[in-house]
Structures are given as structure tokens and as C-alpha cells.
Amino acid sequence: MAAGGRTREEIIVEKAMESCIFKSIMSGIAGGLFGSLMGLVFGGYSNAVDTAVETNGTAKQKLLAAGKVAKNTCLRQAKTFALWGAVYSGTECTIEKYRAKHDLWNSLVAGCITGGVLTSQPKIAMGAKARATQMGVGCGGVAMFSLALDYFLEHRES
Structure with missing residues (x-):
């Protein structure tokens, strides 16, 4: 034991x-x-x-x-x-x-990275600027979604 x-x-x-x-x-x-x-x-x-x-x-x-x-x-x-x-x-x-630490920053950063990965789409041919813009929008969108979800499900009472 x-x-x-x-x-x-x-x-x-x-x-x-x-x-x-x-x-x-x-x-x-x-x-x-x-x-x-x-x-x-x-x-x-x-x-x-x-x-x-x-x-x-x-x-x-x-x-x-x-x-x-x-x-x-x-x-x-x-x-x-x-x-x-x-x-x-x-x-x-x-x-x-x-x-x-278990706080909202974890969700924000993880959401940003996830959004960037999901929107990178390496099979689609596009310029570097367009890809960076697309990944930035994905990063921001998923980060805000993750932040809101985590806030309302876990951190709202604290």
C-alpha cells in the first residue's frame, strides 16, 4: 500500500x-x-x-x-x-x-492557439499576409469564445 x-x-x-x-x-x-x-x-x-x-x-x-x-x-x-x-x-x-494557476488567462491563451491552428489550413494556397490575418481572426475569435465560456461556467461566482 x-x-x-x-x-x-x-x-x-x-x-x-x-x-x-x-x-x-x-x-x-x-x-x-x-x-x-x-x-x-x-x-x-x-x-x-x-x-x-x-x-x-x-x-x-x-x-x-x-x-x-x-x-x-x-x-x-x-x-x-x-x-x-x-x-x-x-x-x-x-x-x-x-x-x-487555474484562471481565465489559461482559457484565453489556449483559445488563441487553438483558433490559430484551426484556421491555418496549410492545404489552401494563400499569401503570408492573408494567412496571418486569417490566423489572427481565428485566434481572437476562439480566444473570446473560450474566455466567455470559461467565465460563465467556472469563474462567475468567484
């Missing part, structure tokens, strides 16, 4: 679950699942689904085309939310451990 009546294995598991890497991975998985659900729900409202349904063909062909669009929407949303969750959670945890 180790300190506090816990076994050595329990302490190891507890420390692993408190690590920033574990939190980042779990947030990425949860974000991916949430994004899949969002893609499934909102994928049906896509113009591409309307186009697939309005095409000439059998009902089976139309259903397959709409299913393909819904699948692509689910995957895209899952990747976006997984990246959001993993980057934000990992960044906020790292900042909080480094600063040894």
Missing part, C-alpha cells in the same frame, strides 16, 4: 489520467465523436444532399448519393472537432501546469 491507502497501480493510473497528453487524447476522441454526431445531424441540411436527391436516377442511387455526402460531412466535422478538442485541452492543461 502506498500513501493514502491507495495501491501503487492506482497512483500510476491517477497520474496518467492527470497528464496533459491523456487529457488531449481523450478530448480529441470526445471531439471526434461529437463532430460525427454534428455531421450526421447537420449533414442533411447540405446543398450537396439536395443536389444528390434532385438528380435523375433510382431511389437507391439517390439514397447512396445522399449517404455519401452525409458520410463526408461526418468525417469533416469529426476531424475539426477532434482537432479543436485535442489542441485546446492539451494547450490549456500545459499552460495551467506551467503557471500553476
Whole structure:
């Protein structure tokens, strides 16, 4: 038995679950699942689904085309939310451990970094100035969203 009546294995598991890497991975998985659900729900409202349904063909062909669009929407949303969750959670945890404080600054900085990463889009060709502007807007937007969310959910009473 180790300190506090816990076994050595329990302490190891507890420390692993408190690590920033574990939190980042779990947030990425949860974000991916949430994004899949969002893609499934909102994928049906896509113009591409309307186009697939309005095409000439059998009902089976139309259903397959709409299913393909819904699948692509689910995957895209899952990747976006997984990246959001993993980057934000990992960044906020790292900042909080480094600063040894749990306050609104952690959310602000983590949101800024997450917004910059999400809007960087390396596959899209654009100039450096346009990319920097896009990342700046993403940084500011997600930082303010994170700050407001953290304030209203955790820090409003204090």
C-alpha cells in the first residue's frame, strides 16, 4: 500500500489520467465523436444532399448519393472537432501546469492557439499576409469564445 491507502497501480493510473497528453487524447476522441454526431445531424441540411436527391436516377442511387455526402460531412466535422478538442485541452492543461494557476488567462491563451491552428489550413494556397490575418481572426475569435465560456461556467461566482 502506498500513501493514502491507495495501491501503487492506482497512483500510476491517477497520474496518467492527470497528464496533459491523456487529457488531449481523450478530448480529441470526445471531439471526434461529437463532430460525427454534428455531421450526421447537420449533414442533411447540405446543398450537396439536395443536389444528390434532385438528380435523375433510382431511389437507391439517390439514397447512396445522399449517404455519401452525409458520410463526408461526418468525417469533416469529426476531424475539426477532434482537432479543436485535442489542441485546446492539451494547450490549456500545459499552460495551467506551467503557471500553476487555474484562471481565465489559461482559457484565453489556449483559445488563441487553438483558433490559430484551426484556421491555418496549410492545404489552401494563400499569401503570408492573408494567412496571418486569417490566423489572427481565428485566434481572437476562439480566444473570446473560450474566455466567455470559461467565465460563465467556472469563474462567475468567484
